[in-house]
Amino acid sequence: MAPREYGQYDGITRAMELVGERWALLIVRDLLVGPRRYGELAAGLPRIPSNVLAARLKELQAAGVLRRAPRSRVVIYELTPYGRELEPVVLALGAWGFKAMGDPREEQILSPDAMTISLRTAFRPQVAATLPATAYAAHVGPAELRIQVDGPTLDVTREDGPADLAFATGPGIHRLLTGELAPARAIETGVVEVLRGPGDLLGRFAETFHLAA
Amino acid sequence: MAPREYGQYDGITRAMELVGERWALLIVRDLLVGPRRYGELAAGLPRIPSNVLAARLKELQAAGVLRRAPRSRVVIYELTPYGRELEPVVLALGAWGFKAMGDPREEQILSPDAMTISLRTAFRPQVAATLPATAYAAHVGPAELRIQVDGPTLDVTREDGPADLAFATGPGIHRLLTGELAPARAIETGVVEVLRGPGDLLGRFAETFHLAA
DNA sequence: CCGCATCCCCCCGGATACTG
DNA sequence: CAGTATCCGGGGGGATGCGG
Numbered sequence: 001m002a003p004r005e006y007g008q009y010d011g012i013t014r015a016m017e018l019v020g021e022r023w024a025l026l027i028v029r030d031l032l033v034g035p036r037r038y039g040e041l042a043a044g045l046p047r048i049p050s051n052v053l054a055a056r057l058k059e060l061q062a063a064g065v066l067r068r069a070p071r072s073r074v075v076i077y078e079l080t081p082y083g084r085e086l087e088p089v090v091l092a093l094g095a096w097g098f099k100a101m102g103d104p105r106e107e108q109i110l111s112p113d114a115m116t117i118s119l120r121t122a123f124r125p126q127v128a129a130t131l132p133a134t135a136y137a138a139h140v141g142p143a144e145l146r147i148q149v150d151g152p153t154l155d156v157t158r159e160d161g162p163a164d165l166a167f168a169t170g171p172g173i174h175r176l177l178t179g180e181l182a183p184a185r186a187i188e189t190g191v192v193e194v195l196r197g198p199g200d201l202l203g204r205f206a207e208t209f210h211l212a213a
Numbered sequence: 214m215a216p217r218e219y220g221q222y223d224g225i226t227r228a229m230e231l232v233g234e235r236w237a238l239l240i241v242r243d244l245l246v247g248p249r250r251y252g253e254l255a256a257g258l259p260r261i262p263s264n265v266l267a268a269r270l271k272e273l274q275a276a277g278v279l280r281r282a283p284r285s286r287v288v289i290y291e292l293t294p295y296g297r298e299l300e301p302v303v304l305a306l307g308a309w310g311f312k313a314m315g316d317p318r319e320e321q322i323l324s325p326d327a328m329t330i331s332l333r334t335a336f337r338p339q340v341a342a343t344l345p346a347t348a349y350a351a352h353v354g355p356a357e358l359r360i361q362v363d364g365p366t367l368d369v370t371r372e373d374g375p376a377d378l379a380f381a382t383g384p385g386i387h388r389l390l391t392g393e394l395a396p397a398r399a400i401e402t403g404v405v406e407v408l409r410g411p412g413d414l415l416g417r418f419a420e421t422f423h424l425a426a
Numbered sequence: 427c428c429g430c431a432t433c434c435c436c437c438c439g440g441a442t443a444c445t446g
Numbered sequence: 447c448a449g450t451a452t453c454c455g456g457g458g459g460g461a462t463g464c465g466g
Contacts, residue, residue: 004439004457006236006239006258006260007259007260007320007321007322008239008258008260008321008322008323008324008327009314009317009318009321009322009323009327009384009387010307010310010311010314010323010324010327010328010330010331011306011307011308011309011310011311011314011331011334011424012238012239012242012303012306012307012310012327012330013239013310013327014310014311014313014314015306015307015309015310015313016238016239016306016310017310018310018313020233020235020238021457022233022457022458023219023458025225025229025233026219026221026225026226026229029225037428037429038428038429038430039427039428039429042429045219045221046220047219047220047221047459048458048459049458049459049460049461050429050430050431050460050461051430051431051432051433051458051459051460052457052458052459053430054429054430054431055457055458063313064313074428074429075428075429082312082313085309085312086309088305089302089305089306089309090225092301092302092305093224093225093228093302094223094224094225094228095224096224096228096298096299096302097223097224097225097226097227097228097229097230097231098223098224098227099295099298100227100228100231100276100277100295101222101223101224101227104222105222107220108220108221108222109220109221109222110221110222110223111221111223114221114222114223114225114226115223117223117225118223118224121224171222174222211224217438217458234438235438235439236439250447250448251447251448251449252447252448252449255448255449260440261439261440262439262440262441262442263441263442263448263449263450264439264440264441264449264450264451264452265438265439265440266449267448267449267450268438268439270449287447287448288448427466428465428466429464429465429466430463430464430465430466431462431463431464431465432461432462432463432464433460433461433462433463434459434460434461434462435458435459435460436457436458436459436460437456437457437458437459438455438456438457438458439454439455439456439457440453440454440455440456441452441453441454441455442451442452442453443450443451443452443453444449444450444451444452445448445449445450445451446447446448446449446450
């Protein structure tokens with residue numbers, strides 16, 4: 001159960017030993033959104049084998065990255081303070097990888113937690129501060145994401161509630177965030193489907209969230 | 214030769230597909246110091262099997278992270294501009310992993326390139342700016358590292374030259390950077406061996422380079 | 427039904443030898 | 447010196463089982 005080692009003594013090597021195994025950083029990514037149960041993690045990572053998920057959770061716990069928290073008869077996995085310190089790393093890595101994303105393939109999914117982290121990465125506080133406070137409801141897959149922008153602060157939750165603009169989308173939203181796809185065309189082509197509210201608000205959304213290609 | 218996929222469409226997943234394989238980020242770490250030949254990379258990563266190194270180099274090249282550059286009859290591997298954009302990620306990951314480092318074990322080495330990156334991570338420009346310009350010569354393993362601090366700028370190279378303080382050290386220097394080990398005691402205990410120059414300059418070194426434990 | 431454990435297969439990674 | 451070839455063990459992928 002001891003992690004595989006690299007035989008070197010420096011920070012990066014140590015980090016790779018702690019969170020460098022396959023799937024580990026994707027588990028951290030989802031836990032950065034909030035505490036999750038085993039089944040929720042499995043649902044957000046459909047292609048992870050159950051034994052690997054169980055093994056990673058044990059290793060990450062032993063590494064001090066996450067902790068099993070017994071909450072009223074069920075087990076919840078949550079990041080430790082040390083694990084939460086990975087947030088800037090994960091966001092920076094996400095911004096870097098974002099630049100190398102091509103078009104989504106059929107088998108590739110966008111989970112609600114992954115989208116939440118992508119939005120945190122793409123959020124531009126200084127731009128948002130100049131825009132009116134806005135609440136969006138984004139339907140991604142079966143889940144609804146409530147995205148509240150209020151000045152320079154961003155809050156993404158999974159509770160639903162009133163929103164100025166409600167839309168459904170999938171992996172294709174990537175091209176909206178890069179600016180490669182204009183908001184109007186995103187709606188025309190069906191990449192984004194407006195459910196409620198004025199479609200022009202998608203322009204404000206695209207201004208608020210942006211990532212380099 | 215296509216990378217293993219995770220079936221998700223977001224930036225972190227893409228990043229893991231590009232640089233998430235075992236050893237990949239350690240190769241990137243060393244190339245962040247400068248272009249390297251195959252043998253130099255192998256020397257800095259003694260435990261990597263040669264076939265794995267060859268495979269990673271091909272994959273990272275295909276990923277657009279590095280490039281094979283023919284230089285006067287020999288092949289040099291160097292990061293592309295996109296690969297160099299990993300620097301903040303690698304430094305942040307190194308700072309994070311640094312906090313989880315225990316004492317070095319016998320089989321763990323500190324390579325010159327790893328030490329160079331560690332120094333970049335630990336460098337405190339604002340502190341250095343208040344100190345006189347100083348050149349250190351650090352002997353780590355068989356190699357000599359010339360560390361030049363001039364105001365808020367840091368330059369670490371492998372050429373040797375005059376230095377205000379020359380010292381030899383190994384993995385144990387870690388405890389000096391955290392402040393856990395006082396400079397004077399580092400010399401007393403042999404963690405740092407002063408070769409030339411006044412040993413008190415090690416205090417300036419410890420002020421200039423610092424990492425949280 | 428959720429949270430894993432078990433089993434099996436396959437492929438990647440580790441070690442070593444070998445070649446242009 | 448710069449990789450390639452080969453063999454082997456172990457970890458990951460996938461399906462299934464099972465206890466609380």
